[in-house]
Amino acid sequence: QSQPLDFFVLFSSATSLLGSLGQGMANYSAANGFLDGLAHYRRTMGLPGLSIHWGAVSQVGRAIGRDTETAAMLSKNGMGAISPAQFLESLELLMSSSDVEVGVVPIEWSLWQERVAQWPFLVDWQETILEVAQPSKSDFLLKLEATPPNELRLLLVAHVRRQVAQVLRISHPESIEMDTGFFDLGIDSLTSVELRNKLQGSLKCSVPSTVTLDYPTLKALVEYLYEQLLLEQVSYSNTVPTEEINEDREEITL
Missing domain, CATH: 3.40.50.720 (NAD(P)-binding Rossmann-like Domain)
Known part of the structure; x- marks a missing residue:
């Protein structure tokens, strides 16, 4: 030991x-x-x-x-x-x-x-x-489909931040910075699995078991989910403006 x-x-x-x-x-x-x-x-x-x-x-x-x-x-x-x-x-x-x-x-x-x-x-x-x-869409996916393309990342940031806060019992999700490491926040192997299950359930898609190791910050995880998973789930135009997250204010810049 x-x-x-x-x-x-x-x-x-x-x-x-x-x-x-x-x-x-x-x-x-x-x-x-x-x-x-x-x-x-x-x-x-x-x-x-x-x-x-x-x-x-x-x-x-x-x-x-x-x-x-x-x-x-x-x-x-x-x-x-x-x-x-x-x-x-x-x-x-x-x-x-x-x-x-x-x-x-x-x-x-x-x-x-x-x-x-x-x-x-x-x-x-x-x-x-x-x-x-026979998959059914989650409330979050339905909300995502009704969101304008230029607001998708911001919505996803808020959603993932809430999931991280829930598994870590953090009462104020907005206190989680974009570049703070998940393991610095206190995520371990068990809460990592819990976070992965929450994301899979709300996004109705497969998330790897090593997601917090491969994408160890909120910013990295959001980018991964947005680019690799959500674009396959949400039905909208194939032409989506390139967006970047302003890490200080979380505003969308086109």
Whole structure:
């Protein structure tokens, strides 16, 4: 706990994420569930922590390398194996992200859905898929569509500033400066995820989990959302005047 570590990576199992049959596997799932909880606990203390739910690994994995029957059973249930190369690529990607708990499991969803259609565990997941398939516009997006093009950035600044203030419990959003770093304001891995979820919910678009690392200030985040996401969501003329934010007064300059 007192060592200045850059990484603290725990190798958990997909069994603690998706479950498995049998008392022995239940104990195994519980043991790996402890690792998941430890990663979250460390993050709440401001320490590095990442727990990865690995699926079966081919050639060298416990379930594949020693038991061909297990491999056949996994395939029948719609689950595949991770190659060693994919394993290392996934590990490198996840270690550079801000995620706390992630599953890496090759799944053929058509087969998997048939098998677990009655699982209460996945009821919320199924509802989420339906929601994604039939998205509805948020109140903010409707307001954005009714806003003149030359006022869009200013509206977005106010919206993102409010979201940051809410996750950090800041009572006066206007006190958040455009160039102040989010981590200087107190954002950590948990509030970063909360901010990302708020932005995804209000903008109805995908926001990367590393958004506060990649765009660590209000100004950088607004520019990213405006240029990469909102232009795809809002229907108006393809010709939009180039705008710049006056950082002191937040006025639009054409």
